[in-house]
Structure formats: structure tokens, C-alpha cells
Amino acid sequence: MKGKNPSANSSPDSKTQIIQKSFEWSSISPSKAIVKTISHAKNxxxxxxxxxxxxxxxxxxxxxxASTSVLRKDTTRTIMFDHEGYTVTVHSSGDLYVCPVTLEGSEQG
Incomplete structure (x- = not known):
């Protein structure tokens, strides 16, 4: 997996890190990737x-x-929601971000 966001971190540090991972949605479903990433964040x-x-x-x-094949190459779908105390942002490009809700709130001021 490759990281595209230099401020993101793929190793969890309690509830203070943003975890970013990249997946191929043809190899793993987004829902399974989300659960795996949150469990990694929560240890x-x-x-x-x-x-x-x-x-x-x-x-x-x-x-x-999965229906990204109908999108233009310069178009990305993004879904954001909260689960288990984390804000999850999933992109059709395969990028997945898991951010503690408290961290996200403090960044927004």
C-alpha cells in the first residue's frame, strides 16, 4: 500500500493519528477495508x-x-461517515482515511 498524503500515518498512535491506506477495490471490498483499518487504529x-x-x-x-468504471478518469467519488469514534473517508480511487473524531474536530477549530 502506498501513502499519498504526507501528513497521514499508517501506524496508529492511540486516538491521535490519521491513518491513510490505499487499496485496490477489485481485491478487497471497501467495507472490509474500513473494518480492518478501524481495528488497526483501535488496536x-x-x-x-x-x-x-x-x-x-x-x-x-x-x-x-465498485461502479467507478462508469466515471471519467478525472472523477472520484468520496463518502464520509463516522463509525466507532472515527471519521472514515473512502475514495473510489482506493484511498481510505480513518481519523479520530476528536482530532478532526480540533483541526476544524
Whole structure:
């Protein structure tokens, strides 16, 4: 996985780091990648994470991100939502950001 955001970090430091990862949506569904990344951020097993459907419809999310073949090459879809105390931002390009809600709030002032 490659990092495209120099201020992002792929190793968690409690609830103070933004985690950025890049995926190929043809290899892993966005919903599974989100759960794995949040469990990494929380330093717990994926089974310890609340079901994603409590925050967003995972089937709809996967479908929206998988249908990028109809987009122009210079177009990206982005979905943002909160789950398990993190703001999740997922892009059709394969980039995924997980940011603690408290960190995001403090950055916005």
C-alpha cells in the first residue's frame, strides 16, 4: 500500500493519528477495508468492531465504490461517515482515511 498524503500515518498512535491506506477495490471490498483499518487504529480484532451497518449500508457503499468504471478518469467519488469514534473517508480511487473524531474536530477549530 502506498501513502499519498504526507501528513497521514499508517501506524496508529492511540486516538491521535490519521491513518491513510490505499487499496485496490477489485481485491478487497471497501467495507472490509474500513473494518480492518478501524481495528488497526483501535488496536483490536475486527470482531471487536461494531457492525458497519450501524453507521452505513455496507452493501450500498461497496456498490457505489465498485461502479467507478462508469466515471471519467478525472472523477472520484468520496463518502464520509463516522463509525466507532472515527471519521472514515473512502475514495473510489482506493484511498481510505480513518481519523479520530476528536482530532478532526480540533483541526476544524
Amino acid at each position: 483490536c480484532r475486527t470482531d471487536d468492531i461494531q457492525p458497519l451497518y450501524r453507521s452505513i449500508d455496507p452493501d450500498a457503499l461497496d456498490k457505489v465504490m
